[in-house]
Amino acid sequence: MLAVELYRVMKRVEELERKLKTLKPGSPEKEKVEDELRVTRAEERRLKSLMQGAKD
Incomplete structure (x- = not known):
C-alpha cells in the first residue's frame, strides 16, 4: 500500500x-505550481524514507 502511494506521488511530481x-516566468500560476511541487517532493522523500525504514 505504501508503494502504491509512493507511485502516485511520483507521478504527480512528474506531472x-x-x-x-510550460508556464511563463513570474506568473501567479507558476508560483502556485512551484509551491505544490515543493510540497509533493517533500511527501515523496517522506514516503521513500518510510519504505527504506520498512526494508531495514
Whole structure:
C-alpha cells in the first residue's frame, strides 16, 4: 500500500514538473505550481524514507 502511494506521488511530481516547464516566468500560476511541487517532493522523500525504514 505504501508503494502504491509512493507511485502516485511520483507521478504527480512528474506531472507538475512538466506543467512548470510550460508556464511563463513570474506568473501567479507558476508560483502556485512551484509551491505544490515543493510540497509533493517533500511527501515523496517522506514516503521513500518510510519504505527504506520498512526494508531495514
